[in-house]
Amino acid sequence: MTGDDWMPARRRSRSVRIGVNLLWLRPGQVGGTETYAVSHIRGLADQRPEGLEFTFFVLPSFAEAHPDLAARVEWVPAPVSGRSQGVRVAAEASWLAAQSRRRALDVVHHVGGTIPVVRGARAIVTVHDVQYLEHPEYFSPAKRAFLCRRVPAAIKGSELVLVPTEFTRREVIDRLGATPERVLVVPPGFEGVTQAISQRTHHDAEVPTFVYPALTHPHKDHGVAIGAMAVLRERGIDARLILTGSPGRADQGVRELIEELDLGDRVEVRGHIPRVELDAALDESVALVYPSRYEGFGAAAVEAMSRGVPVLVASGTGMAEVVAEAGMLLPPGDPREWATAMAAL
Known part of the structure; x- marks a missing residue:
């Protein structure tokens, strides 16, 4: 039909x-x-x-x-x-x-x-x-x-x-x-893809920065991205992680983990921010990281790729299907694997 x-x-x-x-x-x-x-x-x-x-x-x-x-x-x-x-x-x-x-x-x-x-x-x-x-x-x-x-x-x-x-x-x-x-x-439509993709040639931040734009719900698995930042510090690599998105059911746990790992100087929780601010953060980033264990689609990855931003996503989800060979697929739940991939960028 x-x-x-x-x-x-x-x-x-x-x-x-x-x-x-x-x-x-x-x-x-x-x-x-x-x-x-x-x-x-x-x-x-x-x-x-x-x-x-x-x-x-x-x-x-x-x-x-x-x-x-x-x-x-x-x-x-x-x-x-x-x-x-x-x-x-x-x-x-x-x-x-x-x-x-x-x-x-x-x-x-x-x-x-x-x-x-x-x-x-x-x-x-x-x-x-x-x-x-x-x-x-x-x-x-x-x-x-x-x-x-x-x-x-x-x-x-x-x-x-x-x-x-x-x-x-x-x-x-x-x-x-x-x-x-x-x-x-019926995949979602996105605005300004051809215009945006030509705007980026490299990231501009002095310290390598990664962005994870997602509500703090349990399946988003923010702990993987935060844990990866601890591993990067352990390996002597200076980097920053920006978390955006409205508070979800796991928000308190996310903040407690950042404090527990003493990553307050490396992980910034911005919460829900205007679209223009998110675009600016992506343009200055090394890559978008998205360790979510379950996604039906993954609009964030498409939006990042449309701006020429590399994407790292968890395998076995709808987002992995969307990204395919255009991004890096990583095993879910493994901060060390994610840290290795982030360091390579």
């Missing part, structure tokens, strides 16, 4: 009305999936595909975080904050369903991996990953139970299932029993 094969013929005589459900997206809290969503919205705003009309359903905080998009696409803020998952799920099954019917939407694309129990239009879902199956230890019992119920139901109840990589496609088919013909790989 490809193209518009799933759309009834009577709908093809007029513009197709598509809703996009972004109520799951709390700015600064969902990592690369926010980049995924924003890049696609900007792409649609730029291209304005003929015969398609888009309406985006967002949280008020998302509209505030991306005011430039509000002037370019049809924005409908939801009457909920998104801080409570239960309230958000209820709003999807009530407010969003009513909005879908009132606007006579032909289909709603649910970008957060689940679909409401009550829907006002046919559904398409994007499943970014199935980490909750691979690493259930990283999820609370309530969150894991929710995903174990709702992701398979979303796959069963959607016309199409979109995934960012072949890695995720295989997992959705093999582990969740999705029909292969209904699972399509």
